[in-house]
Amino acid sequence: MDERTRRRRLREVAEETFGWDRLRPGQREAMQELLDGHDVLLVSPTGSGKSAVYQVPGQLLPGPTVVVSPLIALQRDQVAGLRDVAAGGAVAVNSTQPEAERAESLDRAASGDAEYVFLSPEQLAKPEVLDRLAAARPSLIAVDEAHCVSSWGYDFRPDYLGLGRAIERLGHPPVAALTATAAPPVRDDIVRALGLRDARQIVRGFDRPNLWLEVRRFLDDEDKRQAIIADAAGRKGLGLIYVATRRDAAWYAERLREAGRRAEPYHGAMRAAERRRVHGLFRDDEVDVVVATSAFGMGIDKPDVRYVLHAAPPESPDAYYQEIGRAGRDGDPAAAVLFYRPEDLGLRRFFTGGRADEEILGRVAVLVHAHGGTVERGELQKTLDISAARLTKAVNLLAQAGALDVTGKGAVRYASGGPDPERAVAAAVELDEGRRRIDRSRLEMMRAYAEHTGCRRRFLLEYFGEPYEQACGNCDVDLAGDGAEEEDPGEGPFRLHAGVVHAEWGEGVVMRREPDRITVLFDEVGYKTLSLEAVEHEGLLTLRG
Missing domain, CATH: 3.40.50.300 (P-loop containing nucleotide triphosphate hydrolases)
Incomplete structure (x- = not known):
């Protein structure tokens, strides 16, 4: 054909x-x-x-x-x-x-x-x-x-x-x-x-021009909480508020009900029947706002959500764009507002900071290897006397390292031709550290978005590798007219999407250019923001041929 x-x-x-x-x-x-x-x-x-x-x-x-x-x-x-x-x-x-x-x-x-x-x-x-x-x-x-x-x-x-x-x-x-x-x-x-x-x-199509992008900065947690309640209580239409913890989901929902709004909390620890009830209310327009952790997300495709508020920054711009993308799918104006307090990033660091337990990795690898056949997950957990969450992390890291096969729900076996347990553990630890470096760099990019002084839409789109060479006119910075003038990404020695090499961090790609700095995505360590003066005068980067 x-x-x-x-x-x-x-x-x-x-x-x-x-x-x-x-x-x-x-x-x-x-x-x-x-x-x-x-x-x-x-x-x-x-x-x-x-x-x-x-x-x-x-x-x-x-x-x-x-x-x-x-x-x-x-x-x-x-x-x-x-x-x-x-x-x-x-x-x-x-x-x-x-x-x-x-x-x-x-x-x-x-x-x-x-x-x-x-x-x-x-x-x-x-x-x-x-x-x-x-x-x-x-x-x-x-x-x-x-x-x-x-x-x-x-x-x-x-x-x-x-x-x-x-x-x-x-x-x-x-x-x-x-x-x-x-x-x-x-x-x-x-x-x-x-x-x-x-x-x-x-x-294709990352730009959502109908979304108003805004960041509101706070020093005091109580001031931030009251501002979120006042904002949501005063808005028309259906909304979502994303929070970091189950406790906050319940707290904000209760405060909003006191303010006269039909509000419901949602988080992953709720019973399935209760989660279905909230989904039904949301689908049938019988609630004004759902206050949720990130558990409220996949499969949510309601076109008329008018606003998404974040009570704390998520772990990455990836997660943030996914969550704000639930607003305005009908093409009508909608708002995405981040309520930002720098201290809130500490909680996210806690969530992303758990290092793999090398001892547990070793015990899992040795036990499954010695067994020689398929082992049920429940049997492993009982024998090792560890939580399901810790076992899942160990099993999945060892699977990524090529040592274990996940053969069915709850069952694992040692991979044919896989590395011996000692090498498997070393590889799993290296994988875990690499993922943690990337996660930390993404969190720092979330901070960079919150503290950015230029067009917010441009920041997000360039993070995803989609060039955007003008101010959007539909974010708080552009409306105020006080954003820093941004350099044309085509200018300078390290252009947008140029391949570069750093002596310590290895190969990377330029993802953002600003008047005085560039942001590079390195294969091994994630996102790094570098002073252009230091880059050019100290030779920190070379262009890949």
Whole structure:
């Protein structure tokens, strides 16, 4: 199929099957790459139609489309949406189904009665599920929320770490890795973890010009709290307030109820029924504001959120942009306001500062190695007498080091050909320290955003590698007219996106240029902001050839 015919067929399927009269920026390009047999990493905001990128090519390729989707509720929505169109059928395979229903779904995929098969990463960790899917010979694999392999890494969804192996077991057809926000190091993690081959990275549409960006600075915590309550109580429309702790979620919700607002707290420790209740209120416009930790996020796609307030800075601009991106998805004006007190960064450092326990890593590695077979996670935890969280971190670090295979929910075994336990522990500790360096640098970039004296939109977009060469006119700095004049990124010896080398920190890429400094993203140590005077006069950087 030549390019012209391919583009015509994509348009026809998009319109005739799904009712889309046009394709958005990045969609057609990603679809064409997949049809050409290439792996694709698409970074595009939520609400920009990333699902279309696998749905349309799935109609043109022989064999089922496997979609890895982390939330069961989201799977149900996606299956229901595809059942409403003549797209060849869709099924889900998840832990809430009886065994017979899961088997029937896999049978439908194998027989050609279902074009789309939605699974969680935990299901793909099961050998019997993989074998059934491999027999169906899938023509396309889509990994939704692909940043899970990086930004949550060893602290969440360990079965994401096995997706690269699962993709190979399924014959490695073209893979579409989809995410709403991923800075360059996260994109590198996704490519590496999923084993993408010669991946086409397509980054589109980060700019959300309808979002008002603002930072309000405080010295006193009580002043900040009262300002947040007054702000939220005085706003119209549906809103979100993100807080750092469960206690703050409850405290702010109670204060806002006292101020006459319908407010609900939300955090990961709440019972599932209570979380569902708050989700329902939010969905049905029966609440004015949800006060939440970062647990309130994935799968939230309500178009008319009018404001997102942050009571404390999150751990990175990546997380911040993801969370403020839940406002104004209908294209109407919305506000994103960070209430900032420098001391609040100390709490984030605490959350990101936990060093891997070398002793526990060693005990896990030695025990699984000596066992020689598959060990249930519960059995490991009981034998080692450690918490589930500490065991999960150790297992996932050792899996990243190539020593352990996660073979199913709660089960691990020593990897064939993996390093011996001593070398595995050393590699895991090195991985952990590298991740901690990157995390600390991202937190410092969050500080830099909060204290930035230039256009806030430009800061965020350049952090994600998207050039933005003018003031946006829709942030607090630009409106006040007192921001520092920013240098054209094309000027000077170290231009935007130039490759550089530092004697100690190794290779990096220039991500920001300001009149007196540049910010470089180094492969090994993360983000560093350097004085241009020192760089130029002391020869701290050299350009990569």
